[in-house]
Amino acid sequence: MTNPKPISQPSLARPAVSTSLSVSPTATFHSPPASSSFMASLAQRAAAKQLKPFNTEDIKILLLENVNQTGRDILSGQGYQVEFHKASLPEDQLIEKIRDVHVIGIRSKTKLTAKVLQEAKNLLVIGCFCIGTNQVDLEYAAKQGIAVFNSPFANSRSVAELVIAEIIALARQLGDRSNELHRGTWNKVSAKCWEVRGKTLGIVGYGHIGSQLSVLADAMGMNVIYYDVVSLMAIGTARQVPTLEALLGEADFVTLHVPETPETKNMLGAKQFEQMKNGSYLINASRGTVVDIPALIKAMRAGKVAGAALDVYPNEPAGNGDYFTTDLNPWAEELRGLNNIILTPHIGGSTEEAQRAIGIEVADALVRYINQGVTLGSVNLPEINMRQLTLDEPNHARIIYIHRNVPGVLRRVNEILGDHNVDKQISDSKGDIAYLMADVSDVRPEDIKEIRDSLDGLSSRILTRVLY
Numbered sequence: 192m193t194n195p196k197p198i199s200q201p202s203l204a205r206p207a208v209s210t211s212l213s214v215s216p217t218a219t220f221h222s223p224p225a226s227s228s229f230m231a232s233l234a235q236r237a238a239a240k241q242l243k244p245f246n247t248e249d250i251k252i253l254l255l256e257n258v259n260q261t262g263r264d265i266l267s268g269q270g271y272q273v274e275f276h277k278a279s280l281p282e283d284q285l286i287e288k289i290r291d292v293h294v295i296g297i298r299s300k301t302k303l304t305a306k307v308l309q310e311a312k313n314l315l316v317i318g319c320f321c322i323g324t325n326q327v328d329l330e331y332a333a334k335q336g337i338a339v340f341n342s343p344f345a346n347s348r349s350v351a352e353l354v355i356a357e358i359i360a361l362a363r364q365l366g367d368r369s370n371e372l373h374r375g376t377w378n379k380v381s382a383k384c385w386e387v388r389g390k391t392l393g394i395v396g397y398g399h400i401g402s403q404l405s406v407l408a409d410a411m412g413m414n415v416i417y418y419d420v421v422s423l424m425a426i427g428t429a430r431q432v433p434t435l436e437a438l439l440g441e442a443d444f445v446t447l448h449v450p451e452t453p454e455t456k457n458m459l460g461a462k463q464f465e466q467m468k469n470g471s472y473l474i475n476a477s478r479g480t481v482v483d484i485p486a487l488i489k490a491m492r493a494g495k496v497a498g499a500a501l502d503v504y505p506n507e508p509a510g511n512g513d514y515f516t517t518d519l520n521p522w523a524e525e526l527r528g529l530n531n532i533i534l535t536p537h538i539g540g541s542t543e544e545a546q547r548a549i550g551i552e553v554a555d556a557l558v559r560y561i562n563q564g565v566t567l568g569s570v571n572l573p574e575i576n577m578r579q580l581t582l583d584e585p586n587h588a589r590i591i592y593i594h595r596n597v598p599g600v601l602r603r604v605n606e607i608l609g610d611h612n613v614d615k616q617i618s619d620s621k622g623d624i625a626y627l628m629a630d631v632s633d634v635r636p637e638d639i640k641e642i643r644d645s646l647d648g649l650s651s652r653i654l655t656r657v658l659y
């Protein structure tokens with residue numbers, strides 16, 4: 192068997208601006224066995240599935256916010272060092288921790304702002320184990336060559352089911368009746384309690400969640416209307432309306448399923464509550480910033496809004512057991528004092544099914560990115576996919592070059608790669624950032640070093656990685 196040749200590459204750390212994630216000191220080229228019996232070939236193929244581009248145990252991962260066991264198992268199974276926390280961390284502790292890691296996994300609570308990310312000198316990739324990515328400064332991350340992945344729909348059915356439960360619970364004032372009886376009071380009433388059959392549900396944002404909700408509400412005999420910034424195919428008997436105002440004037444139940452953006456901030460404020468039907472209901476399981484809560488409190492006190500269900504808040508506590516105080520949200524006490532309001536602690540996507548699926552989906556994306564540089568599904572980098580190299584292909588290297596999208600880069604890169612046998616090369620850009628992946632064969636360790644040093648020397652470089 193050919194002796195594996197060590198490649199001298201000092202560390203995984205990113206220098207001040209960006210880094211070469213490359214092969215660690217003890218990493219080796221993978222060479223095939225000299226004798227190749229059928230059994231050896233099978234073993235080789237099996238091993239090929241686990242081809243590791245570098246010492247995976249050098250990769251440090253920080254997982255916050257109780258990322259599901261499925262995801263933790265996949266990451267630990269790769270040999271990465273995984274540090275797990277149940278809650279999110281205060282900003283100062285987050286900055287301290289993020290300095291050291293190559294990967295961070297979060298959910299909706301942890302804010303990865305430019306201030307935090309500029310301290311993350313070694314960070315290669317962020318996994319959002321949820322749908323929303325509003326908590327991450329995606330543009331800043333891309334400019335630092337940090338890829339971001341999420342799970343675009345795995346918890347959407349769970350949110351839709353929660354909203355269905357809330358529609359009926361609000362229409363029947365279930366929360367209030369249950370609370371009364373918990374306190375010992377029998378209060379059997381039918382006044383202002385309704386069936387949902389024949390009522391109109393107004394869905395704001397007809398994406399993954401909104402459209403599934405549409406199907407479920409349709410099946411319960413509700414009329415479904417929706418408003419979205421883009422024109423979307425109606426499902427079942429649903430109907431798109433042209434403006435938010437038109438939706439608010441017609442819906443008995445209004446439910447919000449838009450992302451957090453500057454346009455959706457306080458999308459439901461005093462003016463919009465005025466436009467709603469008297470005695471209608473509001474449900475918000477999108478983001479806390481979408482509803483102006485003091486305006487909602489006013490509308491509920493005035494009887495304009497007969498009930499509300501809130502799952503999300505502008506400022507959410509860091510972890511379970513933390514108190515939902517007026518320090519966090521000044522109107523917290525007033526909200527708690529209202530009738531027919533369901534308050535849940537951001538549990539829309541919190542089911543066993545959703546969390547298990549998200550754990551697998553995002554952890555798999557992280558492994559693909561760390562080990563192979565594949566950006567399929569990334570929300571902030573161009574999506575590049577190339578087949579995984581195997582042990583049948585010794586002395587190959589995969590070059591990843593993340594760079595500013597400026598004229599002349601490809602020519603310069605190809606001047607560097609031109610002396611070698613480039614088997615395949617793909618490049619794509621997204622805004623100011625471009626991502627190039629090239630598989631090069633018949634390369635010796637000294638070639639790798641030369642290629643990496645030359646790419647690192649280009650002024651367009653954000654990050655160079657050499658895998659395998």
Ligand SMILES: NC(=O)C1=CN([C@@H]2O[C@H](COP(=O)(O)OP(=O)(O)OC[C@H]3O[C@@H](n4cnc5c(N)ncnc54)[C@H](O)[C@@H]3O)[C@@H](O)[C@H]2O)C=CC1
Binds near residue numbers: 455476
């Ligand atoms: N409560 C919870 O636990 C959960 C909350 N969410 C939140 O729900 C949001 C929606 O999720 P998905 O349906 O999966 O997203 P999606 O991206 O599939 O759909 C969002 C829809 O909103 C529309 N939209 C965007 N801006 C709009 C605007 N200004 N006015 C009207 N429509 C607009 C888009 O065109 C799109 O059709 C997520 O961004 C996330 O913030 C998601 C999962 C769980």
Ligand SMILES: O=C(O)C(=O)COP(=O)(O)O
Binds near residue numbers: 323538
């Ligand atoms: O998926 C999302 O965007 C959610 O809001 C769910 O967030 P969570 O994973 O429960 O922090």
